[in-house]
Amino acid sequence: MATVLADVEWESCPLGTHRDRELEAYVRREMGTVPPSLGHFTPVPWVVHSMTALGPFNAPPRQCEDVLLDLIGLVVSQDNSCRYCFGMTRMLLRVHGFSDARIRELEHDFLEAGIDPRSKAAMDFARRLSRAAPRIGVTDLAEVRAAGWSADAVRELACISAYSIYMNRLMTVSAVPYEPMERLATAWFVPWVAPIVRFRMRRRLKQAAERARASGEVRADGPWSFLIRALAGTAFARPLRETLDAAFASPVLSRRAKALVFAVVARGLDCAASAREAQGILLESGLAAEQVHAMLTHLDSPELEPVEAALLPFARGTIRGRPAQLQQRTRAFAQTFGDQRTVEAIALAALANAVCRLGALTELG
Amino acid sequence: MSASLGAGLGAAALAGLAAAFALLWLRARRSDARARARLTAATAELERLEQAFARFAPMELVERVIARGVPTSGERKDVTVLFADLVGFTPLSQSVEPATLVRILNGYFERMSRAISAHQGHISTLIGDGILALFGALEANPWQTNDAVQAALAMRSELAAYNAELAAGGLPKLALGIGVHRGWGIAGLVGSDELMQFTVVGNVVSVAARVQGLTREHGVDVLVTVAAKQSLDPRFALRAMPPAELKGIAEPVATFALL
Numbered sequence: 135m136a137t138v139l140a141d142v143e144w145e146s147c148p149l150g151t152h153r154d155r156e157l158e159a160y161v162r163r164e165m166g167t168v169p170p171s172l173g174h175f176t177p178v179p180w181v182v183h184s185m186t187a188l189g190p191f192n193a194p195p196r197q198c199e200d201v202l203l204d205l206i207g208l209v210v211s212q213d214n215s216c217r218y219c220f221g222m223t224r225m226l227l228r229v230h231g232f233s234d235a236r237i238r239e240l241e242h243d244f245l246e247a248g249i250d251p252r253s254k255a256a257m258d259f260a261r262r263l264s265r266a267a268p269r270i271g272v273t274d275l276a277e278v279r280a281a282g283w284s285a286d287a288v289r290e291l292a293c294i295s296a297y298s299i300y301m302n303r304l305m306t307v308s309a310v311p312y313e314p315m316e317r318l319a320t321a322w323f324v325p326w327v328a329p330i331v332r333f334r335m336r337r338r339l340k341q342a343a344e345r346a347r348a349s350g351e352v353r354a355d356g357p358w359s360f361l362i363r364a365l366a367g368t369a370f371a372r373p374l375r376e377t378l379d380a381a382f383a384s385p386v387l388s389r390r391a392k393a394l395v396f397a398v399v400a401r402g403l404d405c406a407a408s409a410r411e412a413q414g415i416l417l418e419s420g421l422a423a424e425q426v427h428a429m430l431t432h433l434d435s436p437e438l439e440p441v442e443a444a445l446l447p448f449a450r451g452t453i454r455g456r457p458a459q460l461q462q463r464t465r466a467f468a469q470t471f472g473d474q475r476t477v478e479a480i481a482l483a484a485l486a487n488a489v490c491r492l493g494a495l496t497e498l499g
Numbered sequence: 500m501s502a503s504l505g506a507g508l509g510a511a512a513l514a515g516l517a518a519a520f521a522l523l524w525l526r527a528r529r530s531d532a533r534a535r536a537r538l539t540a541a542t543a544e545l546e547r548l549e550q551a552f553a554r555f556a557p558m559e560l561v562e563r564v565i566a567r568g569v570p571t572s573g574e575r576k577d578v579t580v581l582f583a584d585l586v587g588f589t590p591l592s593q594s595v596e597p598a599t600l601v602r603i604l605n606g607y608f609e610r611m612s613r614a615i616s617a618h619q620g621h622i623s624t625l626i627g628d629g630i631l632a633l634f635g636a637l638e639a640n641p642w643q644t645n646d647a648v649q650a651a652l653a654m655r656s657e658l659a660a661y662n663a664e665l666a667a668g669g670l671p672k673l674a675l676g677i678g679v680h681r682g683w684g685i686a687g688l689v690g691s692d693e694l695m696q697f698t699v700v701g702n703v704v705s706v707a708a709r710v711q712g713l714t715r716e717h718g719v720d721v722l723v724t725v726a727a728k729q730s731l732d733p734r735f736a737l738r739a740m741p742p743a744e745l746k747g748i749a750e751p752v753a754t755f756a757l758l
Contacts, residue, residue, distance in 0.1 A: 267638035404639040432732035
């Protein structure tokens with residue numbers, strides 16, 4: 135049965151697969167399985183770590199039940215046209231006991247699919263945060279609060295959405311083959327193995343929640359510390375801190391190039407707090423404010439390094455765009471700069487999209 | 500005997516009861532299947548309507564209208580307007596069959612729409628053979644003028660490819676005039692209960708439309724205003740055109756042809 139994303143064009147993946155047994159063992163330990171996409175990301179270890187660290191098996195939400203977690207994953211992935219993540223969440227919903235007919239109802243229009251108003255408000259809020267068209271606003275916040283979600287719970291919903299935003303872009307911009315996930319989503323055996331998978335998933339979530347409770351305070355310095363402070367108390371704050379630190383410490387692309395990616399995404403999403411943060415790093419790297427302004431105004435400048443000149447329009451494209459269009463740009467980037475720099479560029483842009491959308495939410499107070 | 504008769508009657512009653520239940524269950528299933536079929540048909544119809552509506556308004560807006568009702572307030576926005584029109588459309592419409600004309604126009608609109616949406620714009624209105632496209636109207640877009648001019652270049656190139664197809668089919672070629680202007684306008688849902696569309700109203704639209712009209716006077720296909728040029732990437736090759744009088748605008752308007 136074709137899904138609502140069946141018509142979404144998807145290019146072939148320009149990235150090679152690179153086996154790394156150590157990273158595979160790490161992912162198996164953390165997630166219980168090694169996803170077929172992993173080999174594309176192993177050239178940049180922090181990217182592999184982030185895929186598990188930011189996910190619910192490491193950063194479990196406290197006030198959002200696991201079914202709703204996957205329902206949010208479904209609507210956000212659908213909105214971002216990520217066939218890979220959409221296939222995965224469809225499969226997870228079957229594990230939760232949803233019939234194919236029920237999943238089809240949800241994907242056709244979850245607003246009219248007879249979901250309880252509280253869950254519907256959560257899904258709608260997560261999707262609006264992801265969509266950012268228009269930017270998330272006080273009305274959106276008021277609506278989700280009116281549906282019964284506390285301020286803390288709303289922050290958790292935002293983190294769940296941010297994880298989907300990150301993973302969707304990672305998979306979409308990389309053009310990771312989605313067919314294995316779509317096949318798995320409709321596999322006949324899923325209902326038969328569902329009770330075991332469900333049991334294991336819930337045990338992992340419980341263990342992760344215990345680990346999160348036992349961990350101490352999150353360091354408040356480093357890039358995007360305003361966001362980490364705003365997310366204090368959520369299980370997402372620590373892995374996000376670690377992911378940002380690892381991303382900025384990675385030797386693949388320069389610190390300046392990374393800050394430029396964040397600056398472009400912040401500007402495109404009209405997130406002033408993230409724009410200030412990126413600007414701070416760019417000034418520290420030796421650029422003058424006028425130079426930064428010139429680079430960001432037209433996403434070009436003779437003072438940019440070749441990889442930076444390619445990164446700026448590339449990062450801009452990831453804010454909103456059709457998968458095939460993004461994937462064609464990725465191919466062109468990979469042909470010039472190779473797999474390792476391409477993987478890091480994709481992950482940085484994906485992270486910037488998640489972080490700046492969260493940042494826009496913190497600006498609402 | 501009476502015991503076995505009693506047992507026999509009991510068994511018959513049970514069988515009757517079971518048959519009645521089976522009948523009721525079958526009816527309920529049939530009715531359930533009919534209800535499900537009606538629901539599927541209604542969902543499909545709703546989706547079809549939503550998709551049809553999405554051609555006239557951005558999908559995000561369609562969903563907001565469905566969820567929250569029609570917003571009555573507009574929003575003041577800094578937007579870039581691209582106005583495109585076919586040059587020499589009236590003689591063309593008199594020289595080909597109506598069915599052929601509609602086919603030519605639909606092919607044209609499909610290609611132009613692709614070029615516009617690929618550059619973050621959306622079509623607000625089709626006015627006859629004219630297109631009103633907006634950049635930065637729905638969400639903030641700091642690169643909106645570059646996007647609009649990139650879209651104009653893409654439209655130029657799409658039209659060249661389409662003209663080659665038309666010529667191969669023995670049909671007349673099309674020519675295009677485009678005006679690009681940036682300024683403040685009021686964005687929102689405008690119309691009546693019967694017909695409503697997401698658009699921008701204000702001087703910014705009138706100027707873009709009139710600048711489009713200037714393309715014929717200057718013998719070029721794409722013109723941008725000074726206001727648009729100010730936020731445009733200097734790498735776009737432009738040629739200054741002599742200032743021209745525009746209806747409803749006090750001062751002569753300086754424009755630049757996109758090379």
